[in-house]
Amino acid sequence: MSLGAAPTFAFEPSDDMVAVDERARRLIDPGFGRVFTDHMAIIRYSEEKGWHDPRITARQPLQMDPGAAVLHYAQEIFEGMKAYHRPNGGAALFRPDANARRFNASARRLAMPELPEELFLESVRALVRTEKAWIPDNDDGALYLRPFMFASEVFLGVKPSHEYIYMVIASSVGAYFKGGAPSVSLWVTREYTRAAPGGTGAAKCGGNYANSLVAQAEAIRQGCDQVVFLDAVERRWVEELGGMNIFFVFEDGSMQTPPLTGTILPGITRDSILRLARDQGITVREEPYSIEQWKADAESGRLTEAFACGTAAVVTPIGSVKGVDGGFTIGGQSAGPLTQRLRASLVDIQRGQAPDPYGWVEQIA
Template sequence: MADAAPASYPVFAFEPHASPVLASERDARLVEPGFGQVFTDHMAVVHYSTERGWHEPAIRARAPLSMDPASAVLHYAQEIFEGLKAYRLGDGGVALFRADANARRFRDSARRLAMPELPEELFLESCRSLVRTDADWIPPGPDGALYLRPFAIASEAFLGVKPATEYLYMVIASSVGPYWKKGAAPAISIWVSETYTRAAAGGTGAAKCGGNYAASLAAQAEAIRHGCDQVAFLDAAERRWVEELGGMNIFFVFEDGSLLTPPLTGTILPGITRASLIALARDQGLTVREEPYSFDQWRVDAASGRLREVFACGTAAVVTPIGTVKAAGGEFQIGGGGPGQVTERLRASLVAVQRGAAPDPHGWLERIA
């Protein structure tokens, strides 16, 4: 576990909320917060201009934004974001999980969207400072966490297709419980879209930008119409190779215990949960292959029994087993239709590291003072 940030890191001015939520009301909201519905008192803010660079870092009261209707983000979609969590540890402390990886991916996304790259240390300190300020908003219980949403938008007011010269970077925090609602099936159902694609080579598939998610919503609606929980996308060139879900990466587990996940070729988001699970699986002696996998082969392997488990993963939902797959040509079941042993073991291993209940040989946790 990494040590807390030294004093030489960027200093965020602190402007406390004048009317924070009362402790009793906050505790009531934390009983069953759901996901992405309960927000903390404060937010981190940093401004950018080409003349001054990144400046005026501050933690201040969470409040609505005032924007010019000509702000570039509203017209040309220069916007990127991240998602990461802070966890309450068994000794009462608080730690961030792999925030450095989020910082690097945020810079990669900015580069692809022609936005200024936020220094990694500024990203990290914005998250640390907000967690220090609002740590009391972490819900109790085994699934409670503080979900952080760093994002940057083009704030310059103009009409014209070019990179903006002014940007706003912010971090908001949400008290979260389990991603899936109470009573949800232990394994989700997937609709494989053969109508829509998520990303193409040379596009923004590897960047975490809002446009990728907006483009997935019609496909997600299609999945819901067919009685499924989530949508899975095939590649844009051949409509043959499995890529990822609308907001999660995907893994396949075979009868020999090996795992396969689609490779990062520029059209798939390089998920941090994905990378963590690959490392943990290899630590446990499992073979993990990053190779193309066709939808036709998925169907054949499920029917023969060679494919035993399939799961999706991401920061929000962590690890989610997939039990049923539907497409225009019919549906099929994975294994027994419920969570598999490898899926459950990997999820338990990851959660144990995230919450400080297991050794952290990779140094993924950073304790917040």
């Protein structure tokens, strides 16, 4: 069947659900990305039927033919988003429509079929309604949602698949970074780049992240928490971290972030911070920023703060930067006042502790 504008998901409850007391134990300190819920959403696509058979069903291993196209040609995209506890006991999503639009932008870039926006949204809503009890009830707790789609047709040949599977799984999460450090340290990789003009840098596809892992391993060997990538052409313009966008804060109170030119993922947290900052009267420039200028500004004191942002880590202060050309520190190597203010503004809206003048929050349960 072809799905209409108001999709309904069949519900097939798991017959092996985690016991209530065991679930409570897992939610005490879930970490990030290792505690999964009982159910998942799934929808199938074929050229003959279109999108069909939407279900909420038991989370279970996939049976996949070894000739499935995704295993050979990497047609795969995903999203990352969170559901939060609300003060009234319900649950809510943050800007899910933005995730739906970005998902389809990624699909177009990877030659995959677009998923109707309402179908994406309802798949997430239905799963959160089913799994609301898995949301940790603490300051950093949330239900991390992972919508993804992959090519499932069985063939060997370089062409777009004719069949796809779309799924949403959910994971109970706490803070992304552990250890209590007031800021993260970065390694500037000169050998590796994340994306090049004309590539898939603006798409949220697995290949971008696989490409970043060797550089992230390099950063860990150098005693740093994260890697920061430079542009692929001149190897001097700061682009983004392995999985987060980046902002710079200056002594005059202004901010700067690299522009979206096709090689940087258009982060939803990034866009939210831009809106919040500008509405608070902060001047924000979307302009290129070189690694040489970053070092000079940090050493002169012109740069007072820097932070990374993304759905998983929200807003994370950057305290130090290292590379083959030496290193430097930023401010007091802890969260500066503007970083703290913007993070609080964002988190308070997400968790229903402040008014939402933008209509970003959707209460669903």
